[in-house]
Every structure is written in structure tokens, then in C-alpha cells.
Amino acid sequence: MKRLVPLVVIALAIAALLLRDRILPQAPGQNAWLGAADARLTLVGPLSAGRITSVKVVKGAQVQAGETLFTMDDASARAQVAQAEAALAAAQQSLKDMQSGRRPEELAVIDQQLEQAKANLVLAQDNYFRADSLNNRGITAQAQFDAAKNAVDVAQGRIAELQANKAVAELPGRDAALAAAQAQVKVAEAARDQAQAHLADLTVSAPVAARVDDVFFAAGEVAGAGQPVVSLFTPEALVLRFYVPEPARAKLAAGTQVHFHCDSCAGDLTAQVSHVFAAPEYTPPVIYSENARGKLVYQVEARIDGAHAELQPGLPVQVEPLP
Numbered sequence: 001m002k003r004l005v006p007l008v009v010i011a012l013a014i015a016a017l018l019l020r021d022r023i024l025p026q027a028p029g030q031n032a033w034l035g036a037a038d039a040r041l042t043l044v045g046p047l048s049a050g051r052i053t054s055v056k057v058v059k060g061a062q063v064q065a066g067e068t069l070f071t072m073d074d075a076s077a078r079a080q081v082a083q084a085e086a087a088l089a090a091a092q093q094s095l096k097d098m099q100s101g102r103r104p105e106e107l108a109v110i111d112q113q114l115e116q117a118k119a120n121l122v123l124a125q126d127n128y129f130r131a132d133s134l135n136n137r138g139i140t141a142q143a144q145f146d147a148a149k150n151a152v153d154v155a156q157g158r159i160a161e162l163q164a165n166k167a168v169a170e171l172p173g174r175d176a177a178l179a180a181a182q183a184q185v186k187v188a189e190a191a192r193d194q195a196q197a198h199l200a201d202l203t204v205s206a207p208v209a210a211r212v213d214d215v216f217f218a219a220g221e222v223a224g225a226g227q228p229v230v231s232l233f234t235p236e237a238l239v240l241r242f243y244v245p246e247p248a249r250a251k252l253a254a255g256t257q258v259h260f261h262c263d264s265c266a267g268d269l270t271a272q273v274s275h276v277f278a279a280p281e282y283t284p285p286v287i288y289s290e291n292a293r294g295k296l297v298y299q300v301e302a303r304i305d306g307a308h309a310e311l312q313p314g315l316p317v318q319v320e321p322l323p
Contacts, residue, residue, distance in 0.1 A: 031321065032261075032318035032319055032320060032321065033242045033243060033244050033248070033300075033318070033319040033320075033321055034242060034243065034316065034317070034318060034319070035240060035241050035242025035243060035260075035300075035316075035317055035319060036241060036242075036314055036315060036316050036317060037238060037239070037240060037241075037262075037304075037311045037312060037313055037314065037315045037317060038238075038239050038240070038241045038313055038314075039213075039233055039237045039238050039239065039313040040237040040239065041213055041231045041232065041233055041237065041313075042207065042208065042210060042231065042232040042233075042234065042237070043228035043230075043231050043232075044069055044204060044206070044207070044228065044229060044230045044231070044232060045204075045223060045224075045225075045226050045227045045228045045229050046072050046201070046202070046204060046223055046225060046226075046227070046229065047201045047225060047226070048072075048198075048201070048225050049222065049223065049224045049225045049227075050072040050073050050202070050222065050223070051072065051073040051220065051221070051222050052070055052071070052072060052073075052217050052218070052219055052220065052221055052222070052223055052229065053071050053072060053073050053074075053219060053220075054070060054071045054219050055069070055070045055215060055217065055218060055219055055229075055230075056068045056069060056070060056071070057069055057070075057212045057215065057230060058212065058215065059212055059213070059214055059215055060211065060212060061211070061212045062209075062210075062211055062212075063206045063209065063210060063211075063212060063232070064206065064209050065205075065206055065207065065208050065209050066205050066206065067205060067206050068203055068204070068205050069204050069205060069206055069212075069229070069230045070204050070217075070229055070230065071202060071203050071204070072202040072203075072204070072223075073202070074199055074202045074203075077195070077198050077199040077202055078199060080195040080198065080199075081192070081195040081196055081199050083195075084188070084191045084192040084194075084195040084196075085192055087188045087191065087192075088185070088188035088189055088191070088192050090188075091181070091184045091185045091187075091188040092185055092188075094181055094184070095178070095181040095182060095184070095185055098177060098178055098181050099178065110162060110165055110166045111166070113162050114159065114162040114163065114166065117155060117158040117159045117162055118159060120155045120158065121152065121155035121156060121158075121159060123155075124148070124151040124152040124154070124155040125152055125155075127148045127151060128148040128149055128151070128152045130148075131144055131147075131148035131149075132148075204229070206232060207232075208232070208234055209234070210232035210233055210234040211232065211233045211234075212230060212231075212232060212233075213231040213232060213233040214230070214231045215229070215230055216228055216229055216230070216231070217229045233313070235307050238304055238311055238313070239274070239301055239302065239303060239304065240258075240260060240271045240301070240302040240303075240304055240317060240319070241299060241300070241301055241302075242260075242299075242300055242302075242317065242319045243297040243298065243299055243300070244297060244298055244300055244321075245296075245297055245298075246280070246296060246297070246298065248321060248322065249276060249298045251322045252273050252276050252300055252322070253273065253276075254273055254274060254275065254276075255272055255273065256272070256273040256322070257270055257271070257272055257273075258270065258271055258272075258273060258302060258319050258320065258322070259319070259320045260317045260318060260319040260320065261317065261318050261320075262310070262311070262315055262316065262317045262318070263316070264310045264315070265308065265310055265311065265317075266310070269304070269305070269306075269308065269311075270304075270305045271302035271303060271304045271305060272302055272303045272305065273300060273301070273302045274301050274302055274303050275300070275301045276298060276299075276300050276301075277298055277299040277300070277301075280296040280297065280298055281296070281297065281298075281299065282296065282297075
């Protein structure tokens with residue numbers, strides 16, 4: 001009989017250990033779904049790789065939408081803008097010249113040649129009249145008369161030629177050439193706009209009003225394209241992440257309201273389930289009791305109702321299980 005006493009004591013101890021969760025009062029949150037507040041931070045980085053010339057914000061600072069966060073080296077971009085603007089000016093001037101015909105100096109040369117041709121015509125006509133009079137009296141040979149008449153014809157032809165050249169010089173370019181020049185202007189304008197946009201992108205501004213959560217680079221360092229330089233936190237981006245066992249997963253459809261608590265929170269807080277992850281995972285051991293570790297659970301994400309300054313990313317929370 002005495003030998004059985006130790007065995008009975010050991011059996012009772014084991015039974016008490018196994019049933020302690022049912023017998024002893026449960027600590028607050030013992031049966032709660034545990035999780036933490038989290039935030040979808042806005043990560044801001046440059047569109048192209050380059051050297052950071054200045055960082056205008058520090059951790060914890062409040063920024064407004066459009067406020068400069070950091071700037072990138074823009075020496076090359078400024079040169080590209082100047083080159084594009086010069087190319088546009090050249091294309092516009094070429095189109096203007098083609099639309100207006102030749103330059104005034106070139107037209108002046110044609111006018112001088114035309115005046116000279118008219119003077120030659122007057123001289124040729126005088127010679128023709130004298131040759132005609134002498135030929136009628138039989139004083140000169142027929143050949144001299146024919147030469148004088150031919151000189152008049154040549155002078156008149158020269159005047160007609162110069163007048164036609166002037167008319168052509170005053171005409172604008174051909175339709176096809178004008179269309180090509182206009183297209184070249186549009187290409188130059190697009191290149192100018194692209195260069196200016198690239199220059200503007202090197203001054204990176206806050207997309208929304210937010211608090212600076214972290215700054216990852218300092219002035220003088222090189223950041224890659226799309227690499228985060230500053231992270232921004234907005235209260236609207238705050239979400240609740242918690243883990244539920246498989247039997248409770250079916251109850252948590254999108255839109256389901258849950259109640260939760262935290263150590264620094266005042267009163268009962270609520271959130272709306274926005275997403276239940278399909279893939280199960282092991283319970284995170286950091287925030288769960290020993291008897292819950294190793295079980296498969298599902299991560300749930302919920303949008304928190306209202307604004308609560310006490311809720312910060314990483315703050316542990318306890319979610320009340322649904323009935």
C-alpha cells in the first residue's frame with residue numbers, strides 16, 4: 001500500500017498539470033487571438049539611380065503632400081534640358097524660314113539683277129530703233145539690224161527669268177517639306193518635355209501628408225532606381241494583423257467586425273476584416289503561449305475603425321474570438 005502512495009501522488013500531479021488551464025483562472029487574453037498593429041508604409045525612392053545631394057527630412061518629422069523629401073544630382077539632367085531647348089529653337093527657326101521663303105538679303109540680290117536686266121532692255125531697244133531707222137534707209141546691213149532685234153529679245157527673256165526666280169524665292173517651302181519641318185518641331189518639343197520631366201523627378205516630394213518613419217540614406221550616398229530612401233507612415237495605413245486557428249477561419253469573411261484591446265488603448269476598439277490569407281503558417285512563437293506553439297494558424301488582416309494615436313506599428317493586441 002505504501003508503494004502505491006507515491007504513484008498516486010505522481011498521477012495526481014500529472015493530471016493537475018494537464019488540466020491546469022481548465023481548473024485555474026485564466027489570465028487576461030489567454031484565449032484571445034493575438035497579433036499586432038502593423039502599417040503599410042509608403043516607401044519613396046528615386047525613379048533613376050544616382051547620387052543623393054540632400055535629404056530634407058529627419059525621422060519623426062511631419063511632412064505635407066508635395067514637400068521635398070530629398071534631391072538627386074541633377075547636373076547631367078540640366079545639361080540635357082539645355083540641349084533639348086537648343087534643338088527645339090533650331091527646329092522652330094528652320095520651320096519659320098521654310099514658311100517665309102528666302103531671306104530678305106537674297107531677295108535684294110534678285111531685285112538688283114532685275115533692275116540691271118531692265119536697264120539692258122532699254123539700251124537694247126534704243127539700239128534696235130537706230131538699227132531699224134538705218135536699215136530702212138539702206139545705210140546698215142541686215143545682219144546688224146537682226147543683231148539689235150535679238151538683243152532686245154534676250155533682254156526681255158532675262159527680265160522674265162529674274163521675275164520668275166523672285167516669285168519662286170518668295171514662296172514658302174513645299175507641303176511635304178513643311179510637314180517634315182513641323183514634325184521635327186514636335187519631336188524637339190517632346191524631347192524638351194521629357195528632359196524637363198526627368199529633371200523634375202530628381203527632386204522627390206512626399207506623395208501624401210505623413211510622418212517620416214525612417215530615412216535610409218544620407219547625402220552623398222548612391223541610391224538605385226526605386227530603392228527606398230524615405231519611408232512614410234500615415235494613420236490610414238495602419239492595419240491589424242492577428243492569427244486564428246483553423247476552426248475560426250470560416251467565420252472571418254471580409255467585412256466581419258472584430259473587437260480588440262491593447263495595454264495602452266482606452267476602451268473597446270473595433271476593426272473590419274479585409275483579408276484572410278489562404279496559406280496556413282506556424283504560430284509565431286514570440287507572441288503566443290507555449291501550449292499554442294506549433295499549431296497551424298491563418299493570418300488575418302483588418303482595417304482599424306477610426307483614428308487612434310496610441311496605436312503604433314508593432315504594438316501587441318488581443319482580439320476577442322468570435323462566438
